[in-house]
Structure formats: structure tokens, C-alpha cells
Amino acid sequence: MSKIDFTVNGTRHVVEADDDTPLLWLIRDNLGLTGTKFGCGVGVCGACTVLENGKAVRACQVPASEVSSRSFVTIEGLSSDGSHPCQRAWLQEEVVQCGYCQAGMIMTACGLLQQYPNPSDELIDNVMSDSVCRCGTYPRMRKAIRRAADEMRTKKQ
Amino acid sequence: MITSRRAFLKTAALSGASLVIGFDGGRLLQAIDASVAGSFQPNGWVCINSDGTIILTIGKCEMGQGVRTSLAMILAEELEAEWTRIKLLQAKPSADSDLGTGGSDSMASSWKPLRQAGAAAREMLITAAATRWKVDRGSCKAVDGAIEHSASGRRLDYGSLVADAAKVQLPENPPLKNATDFKIIGHRTARIDGPDIVSGKARYGVDVKVPGMLYASLERPPFLGAKVKNLREDNARAVGGVKSVIKLPRGIVVVANSTWSAIKGRTALAVEWSEPPKDAFDSDAHWKKLQTASRETGFVTREEKPPSGTGAITKTIDATYYYPFYAHAPVETMNCVADVRGNRCTIWAPTQAPERLQKQVAQLLGIAPRRQSSDPTSLVAR
Numbered sequence: 001m002s003k004i005d006f007t008v009n010g011t012r013h014v015v016e017a018d019d020d021t022p023l024l025w026l027i028r029d030n031l032g033l034t035g036t037k038f039g040c041g042v043g044v045c046g047a048c049t050v051l052e053n054g055k056a057v058r059a060c061q062v063p064a065s066e067v068s069s070r071s072f073v074t075i076e077g078l079s080s081d082g083s084h085p086c087q088r089a090w091l092q093e094e095v096v097q098c099g100y101c102q103a104g105m106i107m108t109a110c111g112l113l114q115q116y117p118n119p120s121d122e123l124i125d126n127v128m129s130d131s132v133c134r135c136g137t138y139p140r141m142r143k144a145i146r147r148a149a150d151e152m153r154t155k156k157q
Numbered sequence: 158m159i160t161s162r163r164a165f166l167k168t169a170a171l172s173g174a175s176l177v178i179g180f181d182g183g184r185l186l187q188a189i190d191a192s193v194a195g196s197f198q199p200n201g202w203v204c205i206n207s208d209g210t211i212i213l214t215i216g217k218c219e220m221g222q223g224v225r226t227s228l229a230m231i232l233a234e235e236l237e238a239e240w241t242r243i244k245l246l247q248a249k250p251s252a253d254s255d256l257g258t259g260g261s262d263s264m265a266s267s268w269k270p271l272r273q274a275g276a277a278a279r280e281m282l283i284t285a286a287a288t289r290w291k292v293d294r295g296s297c298k299a300v301d302g303a304i305e306h307s308a309s310g311r312r313l314d315y316g317s318l319v320a321d322a323a324k325v326q327l328p329e330n331p332p333l334k335n336a337t338d339f340k341i342i343g344h345r346t347a348r349i350d351g352p353d354i355v356s357g358k359a360r361y362g363v364d365v366k367v368p369g370m371l372y373a374s375l376e377r378p379p380f381l382g383a384k385v386k387n388l389r390e391d392n393a394r395a396v397g398g399v400k401s402v403i404k405l406p407r408g409i410v411v412v413a414n415s416t417w418s419a420i421k422g423r424t425a426l427a428v429e430w431s432e433p434p435k436d437a438f439d440s441d442a443h444w445k446k447l448q449t450a451s452r453e454t455g456f457v458t459r460e461e462k463p464p465s466g467t468g469a470i471t472k473t474i475d476a477t478y479y480y481p482f483y484a485h486a487p488v489e490t491m492n493c494v495a496d497v498r499g500n501r502c503t504i505w506a507p508t509q510a511p512e513r514l515q516k517q518v519a520q521l522l523g524i525a526p527r528r529q530s531s532d533p534t535s536l537v538a539r
Contacts, residue, residue: 001397018397018417025417034364035357039488041420047488075357087355091347098221099354100361100489134487135221 006067008033009077017064024048024059026067027074035075035103039132046131049104050074056111075103078110086110089148097135105131109145117153119145174207176319178278178327180270201248203232203274209302209316211238216248216256217263218509219350224263226349228271234341235275235334237299245349250511258509276331285321286313362507365494371400374419376409376426380433385409387429393422440482500524
């Protein structure tokens with residue numbers, strides 16, 4: 001067991017965990033933030049995606065031994081009131097069905113928009129199809145990402 | 158045990174300032190009716206509180222089909238309710254209720270009872286307002302969560318009328334709205350649970366935590382009838398946090414004090430399974446069997462004639478559809494939380510059949526799935 005000292009959603013936490021414990025379980029079990037989901041545990045489904053410096057990271061693939069002094073944002077920390085452009089676009093385009101993958105999808109979309117503020121449909125499809133939505137919400141996610149991108153660019157100008 | 162019926166009666170008992178209407182497939186009944194206590198065990202009920210909130214308790218499981226939204230829409234339409242005042246609660250199972258969700262029947266089976274319940278409440282609220290104003294009830298109208306008397310410009314919201322409305326005789330056949338007057342049904346309506354989902358607040362089975370709970374991970378055999386050839390039970394037990402390794406008829410469970418320890422322990426088992434027997438189920442062979450069977454003389458399960466006035470056939474489509482054995486593979490892994498204390502067990506599980514689960518677990522633990530109403534124990538599946 002080691003002491004892991006890290007920041008999630010702006011709050012510093014010190015937890016005790018085995019070095020190989022994935023960040024996902026530190027977030028879910030130690031911190032009790034259950035918005036970040038467990039799907040496959042092997043970095044394939046994207047349900048556990050969180051942000052680090054705006055970049056999408058799969059929390060199940062980051063061992064506790066590498067977590068200290070790093071800072072992450074989970075779906076709970078994206079905004080205090082669901083007002084992030086991606087969250088609002090998700091509602092406006094009525095993306096969700098069962099919703100289980102959607103936190104990871106929104107975080108993935110945020111990571112994409114941070115890097116490419118005006119992504120093509122092709123790029124959106126490439127990035128988003130790397131995460132698994134069994135309901136098949138991909139076409140609506142594409143629309144929502146376009147909408148969020150437009151809004152974020154307009155705001156910046 | 159908090160059964161549907163008990164929760165219903167409890168709600169009813171507390172409903173001094175609420176209007177509660179229970180319903181199931183064929184019956185519609187007001188909670189405060191004395192006969193309720195004897196026989197009526199509704200699958201769902203509507204409760205309008207004095208603060209104007211409307212609680213729809215219903216046993217249909219949300220699994221992405223939007224059922225919580227669509228059922229609330231039906232109720233809101235007939236009730237002339239403010240859409241935002243409706244809250245949904247998941248009904249808990251009882252031995253006699255029927256809360257299964259499946260066969261795409263939620264809308265079909267809820268359509269009429271929910272409309273009737275909404276319409277009955279609306280009519281009772283109208284009567285309550287008309288009585289208070291001493292006007293003809295025909296001159297009153299339900300609009301956006303209130304009863305209006307346009308001739309005098311008076312308006313009372315539902316919350317202020319529920320105490321009186323609860324004393325009104327429940328109409329047996331309340332008038333239902335004409336489809337042409339629908340303002341919610343047939344119109345785009347945002348998902349009730351959308352905001353919770355996009356903010357990570359929506360709670361799934363896998364998110365349930367009980368203080369001090371243990372975590373289990375289950376290694377399943379790769380095919381029916383597979384036998385364990387080899388496993389490293391000691392390696393699994395040596396993993397920090399692992400509490401026990403339990404062999405089941407179909408799988409091996411590793412129990413630990415954290416999710417990660419359970420997963421690690423399960424990996425450490427390194428189970429080797431037996432080879433499939435020659436006569437094991439084979440998808441290709443099964444497909445061939447179906448193909449052969451499809452060429453034999455069969456029987457008609459359904460035949461539909463074209464409606465009269467349909468023109469002559471111009472195009473015939475001939476197609477074969479093959480539906481293979483697929484793993485359902487939802488992203489949310491199979492999960493369940495059980496809190497067993499003495500002769501009481503509470504289950505949280507994402508399930509379409511809570512009653513079936515309740516019965517099976519009760520049998521397994523030797524607890525009665527439904528005790529006398531004076532003994533609030535046993536199973537609750539959520």
C-alpha cells in the first residue's frame with residue numbers, strides 16, 4: 001500500500017492504495033465519484049474516460065503508482081450545474097439513451113474539442129467510434145459535438 | 158418488506174394532504190377507499206402532493222428506451238400537469254405485483270391505465286375546485302397544473318386542491334382527451350433523466366455502495382458444462398485484500414475488500430477450463446439445423462391481409478434474416494449488490510424482472526419473499 005496524493009476536480013486527495021490500482025478505482029471506490037464508469041477495464045470501451053490538462057485519459061489504464069501529483073477532471077467536475085457546452089449540446093441533441101457510456105463519451109468529446117476546436121465529421125467519427133456505445137448514439141453525438149464546437153468557438157471570438 | 162402494496166398503503170395513509178390514485182391493468186382505485194386494504198395491489202400509483210409535486214410510482218425499468226419519460230408524458234397529458242412537476246419513483250416488487258419490463262409492452266400496457274389515472278385525478282380536482290367556488294364544474298377547466306374558472310378569473314393550483322379532491326368519489330370512466338388535443342404526447346419531449354446522465358449523477362446498479370461492503374468478481378466458464386482443469390486458488394488468496402475464493406456450479410468467485418483486489422484475485426486464479434465436448438453447442442451447426450427446419454412444412458403464426466383499397470402488388474420482397482446467438486454485452490458489466498442482515502436482504506440490481514430475482518434470492522437464503530405486512534423484512538429489489 002502506498003499513499004497516493006492527487007487532485008480530482010480541483011480538490012486534493014490523499015488515499016492509500018496498492019501501486020497497481022487503476023485510477024478508475026481510486027475515483028470510484030476511494031473517492032466515491034461514480035459518474036466515471038467501469039466497462040472493460042482494459043482501455044477498450046472508453047466508459048472511464050477522464051480529463052488531464054484537457055486531454056482525454058482512460059482511467060482504467062493509469063496505475064496508482066503514476067497518479068501522484070497529477071490532476072484530473074471527472075464528469076462531476078466538468079461544470080457545477082451541467083452548463084458545459086458539451087453537456088448542454090448533449091441535452092439539446094437528445095443524445096442519451098441508457099446513458100452508461102455517456103460520461104466517458106462527453107469527456108472524450110471534450111478532449112477532442114480541446115485539441116481540434118473545429119473537427120470534421122470524419123474526425124469526430126474516428127475519435128468517438130473508439131469508445132463503445134451499445135445504444136448506438138453516435139450520429140447524435142456527432143451533432144452534439146458540432147453544436148458544442150460552434151458554441152465554444154463563438155464564445156472565444 | 159416494502160412491497161408495492163405496502164408502499165402504496167403507506168403513501169395512502171400519509172396522504173391527508175395528497176391525492177393518491179393506484180392503478181393496474183384493469184382497475185383504477187383511489188387509495189383512501191376502504192376496499193384498498195383488502196385486495197387492491199396496484200402496479201403503480203400517482204400521488205399529487207399539497208406542494209404541487211406529482212409523483213408517479215411505476216415498476217417499469219429504464220434501460221435506455223426512455224420509458225420513464227414516455228410514461229410521465231402520458232400521465233402529464235391527461236392530468237394537464239406541468240411537465241416539470243412530475244417526478245418518477247421506481248416501484249418495489251411484491252409477491253403479487255407484476256413489475257417486469259420486457260417484450261416492448263411498457264407503453265402498450267401502461268397507456269390506458271395511466272391515461273385513466275391522470276384523467277380521474279383531473280376530474281376530481283375539477284370537482285374539488287367547483288365545489289369550493291360553488292360554480293358548475295362544467296365551467297371549470299384544468300390548465301397547466303391548476304383549475305381555472307375563466308368566467309370569474311379564478312385559479313387554484315393542484316396542490317391547494319388535493320385535500321378536497323381526495324374526498325371526491327373516484328370517477329369510474331373519466332373522460333379521456335381527444336388525440337387532436339394532445340399537447341405532450343406526439344410532441345418532442347426532453348428525456349426526464351437527461352440532465353442527471355450528462356452530469357454523472359444518474360445512479361446505476363454498479364454505483365450502489367453499502368458501508369463496509371465486500372466486492373466479488375465472478376469467473377464464468379467459457380461454455381456450458383465446462384469443468385475446471387486447473388486453478389491457482391492459493392495465488393488468488395495471496396492477493397492483498399482477497400477474503401475468500403468460492404467455487405460455484407458455474408464459475409468461481411473471488412471476494413475481496415475492494416473492486417480492484419477482487420479483479421486481481423480473479424486474474425490470479427488463472428483458471429484452465431476443460432475442452433468443449435464434441436456435442437457442445439455450435440453456432441454453425443445450429444444455423445444449419447434452422448435452415449433445414451425452415452424448408453420443412455411449418456405453420457402460420459401470423460397472417461396480415463392488406464387493408465382494403467390497397468393497390469395491386471407491384472413488388473415482392475424475399476429475404477432471409479438470421480439472428481445469431483449474440484452476447485448482450487452491455488457496457489455496464491453484470492452486477493448486483495446484496496445487503497444480507499439476519500432474515501432481511503436488500504438487493505440492488507439492474508434487472509428487468511425484480512420479482513423473479515426476489516423469489517430466487519428468497520429461496521436461496523431461506524427467507525420468505527413476502528412476509529406479513531407487520532414485519533417489514535425480506536427483499537427489496539431496486
